[in-house]
Amino acid sequence: MNIIEIYQKFPTENDCIKHLEYIRWKDQPRCVYCKSTKTTPLPKENRHHCNNCNTTFKVTVDTIFHHTHLDLQKWFLALCLILNAKKGISARQLARDIKVNKDTAWRIGMKVREAMTQQGQRQLLTGIVEMDETYIGGKPRKGSGGYNKRGRGTKKPPVVGMVQRDTGNFKAEVVKNRKLSSKNLMALVRKNIDINNATLVTDQYRGYIGIQRLMPHKVVDHTVWYVNGDAHTNTVESFWTLLKRGIIGQYHKVSLRYLPRYIDEFCYRWNNRQDENLFTTTLLKAMGG
Numbered sequence: 001m002n003i004i005e006i007y008q009k010f011p012t013e014n015d016c017i018k019h020l021e022y023i024r025w026k027d028q029p030r031c032v033y034c035k036s037t038k039t040t041p042l043p044k045e046n047r048h049h050c051n052n053c054n055t056t057f058k059v060t061v062d063t064i065f066h067h068t069h070l071d072l073q074k075w076f077l078a079l080c081l082i083l084n085a086k087k088g089i090s091a092r093q094l095a096r097d098i099k100v101n102k103d104t105a106w107r108i109g110m111k112v113r114e115a116m117t118q119q120g121q122r123q124l125l126t127g128i129v130e131m132d133e134t135y136i137g138g139k140p141r142k143g144s145g146g147y148n149k150r151g152r153g154t155k156k157p158p159v160v161g162m163v164q165r166d167t168g169n170f171k172a173e174v175v176k177n178r179k180l181s182s183k184n185l186m187a188l189v190r191k192n193i194d195i196n197n198a199t200l201v202t203d204q205y206r207g208y209i210g211i212q213r214l215m216p217h218k219v220v221d222h223t224v225w226y227v228n229g230d231a232h233t234n235t236v237e238s239f240w241t242l243l244k245r246g247i248i249g250q251y252h253k254v255s256l257r258y259l260p261r262y263i264d265e266f267c268y269r270w271n272n273r274q275d276e277n278l279f280t281t282t283l284l285k286a287m288g289g
């Protein structure tokens with residue numbers, strides 16, 4: 001879905017409400033408080049009355065659109081713009097595109113990212129799984145003690161990515177306490193990979209030593225110029241390129257607090273790039289589905 005289609009399919013607030021109602025309830029509105037289906041529509045206010053608990057409610061209760069004063073069409077447009085922005089979209093750009101102020105655009109962006117969270121994705125990676133680390137955030141500054149060092153040993157937050165090579169399914173997260181220790185890496189492996197049905201491919205970082213006791217492990221030799229069979233981490237590396245371009249280009253400085261949300265955003269787009277109904281799929285998640 002692109003923004004032209006959004007304008008055409010949802011020209012009014014009412015059309016947006018109808019769509020959300022259909023996504024949430026299909027044809028049977030259900031009280032958001034007591035779950036009763038004994039309801040009466042109040043079409044003038046775009047609300048429903050519950051005949052059981054005698055309250056009125058709107059389809060947006062308990063969703064990212066709750067308590068919004070903004071037109072739903074703008075929310076729909078924002079969602080569409082974010083889903084289609086391969087390298088992300090800054091709050092400033094979003095503000096210009098949907099004509100809201102920058103703070104509002106920032107809040108909308110963060111709400112939409114809630115719907116793009118990796119949390120709740122329990123499916124473990126199998127087959128050949130590439131795993132790699134990188135450091136994100138903050139341009140290197142001179143004289144800031146370690147901050148301008150490249151690679152391991154910097155104070156930038158380390159991020160670990162894992163990808164199932166055949167499906168491209170990607171998981172990434174900021175490493176706990178910013179420590180790329182064996183213990184933290186092992187914990188990430190156990191959490192995200194089906195260790196009985198996968199082969200891990202990593203670089204030669206010593207934090208991975210010992211992982212072969214857990215599961216089959218191939219190591220990439222970066223001193224060799226050719227790719228040695230399966231032993232490469234090119235898929236993760238192309239994700240890092242995209243993520244870094246996005247973060248540097250659109251989001252400039254990202255604080256550690258929000259970094260996980262941006263990482264989730266990039267994983268979400270990457271993992272769902274072939275979903276033709278991604279707009280509706282994501283709306284459903286935004287509705288708590």
Ligand SMILES: [Zn+2]
Nearest residue numbers: 031034050053
């Ligand atoms: Zn009720």
